Amino acid sequence: CLAFGNASAQGTYPNHPISLVVPFAAGGPTDVVARSLGASMSKTLGQSIVVENRTGAGGTLASTHVARAAPDGYTFLIHHNGMATAPALYRKLPFNPLTDFAYVGQVADVPMTLLGRKDLPPGDMPAFIKYARENGDKVNLANAGLGAVSQLCGMLLQESLGAQFTTVPYAGTAPALTALLGGQVDVLCDQTTQTIPHIKADRVKLYGVTTLDRIQALPDTPTLQESGLKGFEVKVWHGVYAPKGTPPEAIAKVNAALRAALKDPAFTQKMTELGAEIVPESKQTPEGLQTWLQTEVDKWGGIIRKAGVYAD
């Protein structure tokens, strides 16, 4: 890009809008974080951040797109745990999350909630556990594809229940939640950044939260662990990436804008209302994201290989 053609032009970056790629459907939990984050970061950068939803293959099409995009400082990716689970889930993954990207930093951690359609018979989690064990083959579980955290949560759920559901994949949990609200599917495990408004409006059955401790945004909701699924935990984390080779000056500017957004009440208050927690400063850096990603690749690789779930 011309903005990096010579030293004197470096100060001009960014001189046109930046694309922030979201691997799932518009209106869903990743999209909610991306749009709010992008709006705050654009105030610091003086350029708009345009969210681009590139759905498919559990988020891996978006990651592939960004890994191959021009490393000019104008294409970024926001992704969650799916970045770390993809190498174990996809045997023919066209990118390596540990070597094909430049890292900007982490954003926020988000709990998940287990939801049922409003008229699903069980009234609470202990009743759902019994129902799922007796009727597992009749239960439809929506998710956002192999590599989505909704899939990861659903996989752990079936494993800990000893039940086998029928999985229905969507391009994101926004259409999956629409299907749940319409009664076309029975169960969905999804992030609070999308589910809290629907929980508060009493449009779904809420069976529990996926963190080990109860969360501030839903203080009366038991954890799945409390309700009998010992050790059950899924926490969603988000990182911002760029194609490998992106100029360090661009990474530094975008990282500064990210860190400013993580202190901006317009962003942080919205995240708090939606149950998300801003990551500590040590994780808001390129090194913080890279180190964490390596840990997560190792952790989930082990769990997924043991479960034997993968796509050829």
Ligand code: MLT
């Ligand atoms: C989304 O944004 O649709 C979700 O993050 C998908 C998922 O379950 O991972």
